[in-house]
Amino acid sequence: MLKYQELQVRDRKKVASSVSRFLEHQSRERDDLRRTLEHIASCLEDAVIFGGMIREFALGNTRSFNSDIDIVSRAGRNDIFAAIKNYHPSVNKFGGYRFIVGKQLYDIWSFDDTWAFKNGLVEGSSIQDIFKTTFFNLDAAVFHLGKRQLFCSESYIDSLQRRVLDLNLQENPSPSGMVRRAIKLAISNELAVTPRLGEYIVNHIDMVKLDDVSSSYVRNLRVFLSQQQDGNFSFSPQGCLFSHE
Numbered sequence: 747m748l749k750y751q752e753l754q755v756r757d758r759k760k761v762a763s764s765v766s767r768f769l770e771h772q773s774r775e776r777d778d779l780r781r782t783l784e785h786i787a788s789c790l791e792d793a794v795i796f797g798g799m800i801r802e803f804a805l806g807n808t809r810s811f812n813s814d815i816d817i818v819s820r821a822g823r824n825d826i827f828a829a830i831k832n833y834h835p836s837v838n839k840f841g842g843y844r845f846i847v848g849k850q851l852y853d854i855w856s857f858d859d860t861w862a863f864k865n866g867l868v869e870g871s872s873i874q875d876i877f878k879t880t881f882f883n884l885d886a887a888v889f890h891l892g893k894r895q896l897f898c899s900e901s902y903i904d905s906l907q908r909r910v911l912d913l914n915l916q917e918n919p920s921p922s923g924m925v926r927r928a929i930k931l932a933i934s935n936e937l938a939v940t941p942r943l944g945e946y947i948v949n950h951i952d953m954v955k956l957d958d959v960s961s962s963y964v965r966n967l968r969v970f971l972s973q974q975q976d977g978n979f980s981f982s983p984q985g986c987l988f989s990h991e
Contacts, residue, residue, distance in 0.1 A: 757903045761804045762896035765795070765889045768808060778848035782833075786854070787891035789829040792820040792873045794888035800896070801884050804906050805935050814851040818876060818888070823856045830854065867917050873897070881924050882931070883912040910978055912940040921950040929960045938978035944971050 769776075769783060786793050797816035802808070819826060826843065827835070835843035835854075841864075842855020857863070862879035863870040870876070877886040877899040884905060887898035905912065911932055918924055925947050932939050939947070944967050951964055963981050970979045 757907065758896050758898060761800070761887070761906075762889065762894065764803045764808055765800065765896070766894050768803065768811075775848075779850050782847045782850070782852070783891055786817060786819075786829060790819040790821040790826060792857070793891045794818055794873060794876070794897075795891065796876060796888045797880075797885055800887045800889055801882075804884070804887070805909075807935075814853055817852060817854040817891075818857055818860065818873075819854065820857045820873060823859060826854060826856055861919060862915060862917070865917075867915065877902075878915060880914045881916070881918050882928070883910075883914045884931075884937075886914050909935070909937050910940060911937040911943060913943045913946060916946065921946075925950045929956075929963055933959060933963060933981065936980075938980045939967070940978050941971060944979050 769780060794817065795815060796818045798813055799811065799815050802811050802813070821829070823842070830843060830845055833845035833847055833852075835845040838844040838853050838855070840853060840855045840861065841859040842853060844851065844853050846852070857870060857873065857876065860870060860876065860879050862868040863875075868875060868878045870879075873888070873890075874897055876888060877897075880886045883899070883901060886902050887896060889896050899914075911928065928939070928943060928947055931937060948964065948968055948971065956964065966981060967979055
């Protein structure tokens with residue numbers, strides 16, 4: 747039987763391999779993607795893929811992935827612009843840049859411009875400090891484009907194995923957006939939600955419009971929290987039931 751630490755290393759390599767295969771796949775559709783990322787990796791210091799793409803691949807959603815790719819680099823803002831200016835970028839909401847190559851949308855920004863660093867919530871000195879800035883625990887990972895390695899927080903693989911969604915850094919500029927994302931992620935990926943994240947959801951839900959399934963989710967979550975049950979909240983849209991582990 748593999749020891750816990752060996753399992754962590756094995757699963758981290760498994761996620762990294764999944765991302766690498768996607769990026770290196772030889773096809774007409776992926777040529778632009780591969781060339782773009784190779785260019786960024788060669789021009790910019792410590793360029794890493796960050797956020798939703800890594801989470802979706804880690805959760806096994808490789809084939810259905812069709813979202814934007816978020817990239818963070820230790821390079822400065824001016825150096826980033828110089829590297830991507832031929833892609834005709836526009837300024838994005840992160841204080842970085844957004845551009846499209848082929849059909850793929852990219853967001854890229856400087857490590858120092860990360861919202862949590864700029865607002866003094868997290869001290870950023872090494873690229874791995876980016877783990878501390880994510881709202882969700884399952885976003886606390888990066889894929890280093892140059893090294894082709896996955897780097898993640900200490901609890902990342904364990905949470906992934908148990909399929910548990912939790913808060914990582916509560917402070918964020920869009921509470922309503924985080925509530926919508928939390929509910930969508932939990933339902934679509936059958937993730938258990940910790941009481942801490944559950945409390946955040948119900949405390950910020952009044953500002954969010956919900957569909958029927960999401961409304962049922964929140965009703966059951968409120969019941970779960972009011973009963974102060976142990977473990978984490980799980981939801982079944984079919985039966986609108988909750989359980990705990």
